Amino acid sequence: MEDLPKITYRTKKVTSSFKRNDHRIRQKIYSKLGDRRARRIKQFLNRVSKDIVSKAKKSCSLIVLEDIKGIRKLYRKGTVKEINAE
DSSP: OTHHHHHHHHHHHHHHHOOOOOHHHHHHHHHHHHHHHHHHHHHHHHHHHHHHHHHHHHTTOOOOOOOOTTHHHHTOOSOHHHHHHO
C-alpha cells in the first residue's frame, strides 16, 4: 500500500514541472496525467483485493465487509465548525 502515495507524488511532480503558458494545453495534459494516475491506482487496488481473495480461498477464510459510508467526513481537515456545518 505504500506505493499509492508514490504514484500521486510522481504525478504532482510532473504537473508542477510543466511550464507551458497555454491554459488549454496545460489543462489537456493535466487531465491526461490525472486519468493515468486514476488508472494506476485502480489497477493497484484491484491487484491488492485479488490477492486478498486468493489468500482467503487458500486458507478457507471469510472476508468481512464493512459499511464505510461517511468515513471521509471523519478525517477531513478543517475547523470543528466547518466539519459540523456539513
